[in-house]
Amino acid sequence: MLFCLAMTTDSYDLRVCVLASGSSGNCIYVESPTTAILLDAGLSARQTLLRLNKAGLNPDKLRAICISHEHSDHSTGVARLHKKYGWELYANSDTARAVDRAGLLSWNLFRSGSPFAIGDIDILPFSLPHDAYDPVGFVLRRGNARIGVATDLGIPTQLARQQLRGCQLVVLEANHDEMLLQSSPRPWALKQRIRSHQGHLSNMAAAEMLVDIAGDTLQKVFLAHLSRECNDLGLALRTVRRHLAEAGLDHIHVLPTHPDRHSEFAHC
Ligand SMILES: [Zn+2]
Numbered sequence: 001m002l003f004c005l006a007m008t009t010d011s012y013d014l015r016v017c018v019l020a021s022g023s024s025g026n027c028i029y030v031e032s033p034t035t036a037i038l039l040d041a042g043l044s045a046r047q048t049l050l051r052l053n054k055a056g057l058n059p060d061k062l063r064a065i066c067i068s069h070e071h072s073d074h075s076t077g078v079a080r081l082h083k084k085y086g087w088e089l090y091a092n093s094d095t096a097r098a099v100d101r102a103g104l105l106s107w108n109l110f111r112s113g114s115p116f117a118i119g120d121i122d123i124l125p126f127s128l129p130h131d132a133y134d135p136v137g138f139v140l141r142r143g144n145a146r147i148g149v150a151t152d153l154g155i156p157t158q159l160a161r162q163q164l165r166g167c168q169l170v171v172l173e174a175n176h177d178e179m180l181l182q183s184s185p186r187p188w189a190l191k192q193r194i195r196s197h198q199g200h201l202s203n204m205a206a207a208e209m210l211v212d213i214a215g216d217t218l219q220k221v222f223l224a225h226l227s228r229e230c231n232d233l234g235l236a237l238r239t240v241r242r243h244l245a246e247a248g249l250d251h252i253h254v255l256p257t258h259p260d261r262h263s264e265f266a267h268c
């Protein structure tokens with residue numbers, strides 16, 4: 001069994017730091033010993049560099065940005081980061097078209113469901129149910145290390161479960177608490193959108209999905225994309241930890257992510 005540890009000095013195949021998470025911007029840093037990439041670039045270019053700096057990460061190591069879908073909280077910084085630092089852009093064609101309507105950027109196009117590699121990191125984009133053109137999650141592999149990322153999904157589909165099974169580390173959305181969403185002053189249509197099959201996962205749905213995919217490989221989970229108005233970090237962590245403990249999975253570390261600062265590091 002492989003263990004993902006929150007230490008930065010040991011050797012690792014893959015190392016992760018969530019630079020930002022939530023509707024104000026999403027950006028995840030993943031590196032192997034030789035290659036670094038970003039998953040999404042939903043912060044401004046300036047903020048992205050500041051966060052990298054604060055996390056003690058060297059931007060010169062970065063090679064590429066893989067974009068999950070076109071929503072601005074995942075793509076705001078893409079054009080500027082690409083132009084300023086030359087980081088290559090990866091997306092499927094519908095997402096690339098939606099992010100770059102004028103066709104000014106140069107893209108490496110992938111197909112949802114078809115693996116590709118950036119340096120020594122193998123990447124499999126897989127389809128997620130969300131209200132975007134062709135949204136994807138990612139499974140990243142190097143050696144035996146396997147990391148899954150799914151940050152915007154309305155329901156935990158069979159395909160998503162299948163892809164996240166066997167990962168040692170997962171970044172999974174825990175967007176809202178059902179009760180807080182229900183009692184929030186948000187317009188009814190927006191509540192319906194969030195709850196829909198194309199919307200976002202609740203804390204409970206994330207917890208149930210984690211129990212289902214854990215197997216004996218899952219060691220560490222980052223809870224991502226928490227709603228500011230309809231969730232609470234303590235509540236999300238408690239809900240997921242309790243659910244895992246009830247299923248005999250209390251060895252799994254459940255870690256927070258933040259909209260305004262980077263997470264801790266995890267590696268496997
Ligand atoms: Zn989205």
Ligand SMILES: [Zn+2]
Binds near residue numbers: 022074151
């Ligand atoms: Zn989002």
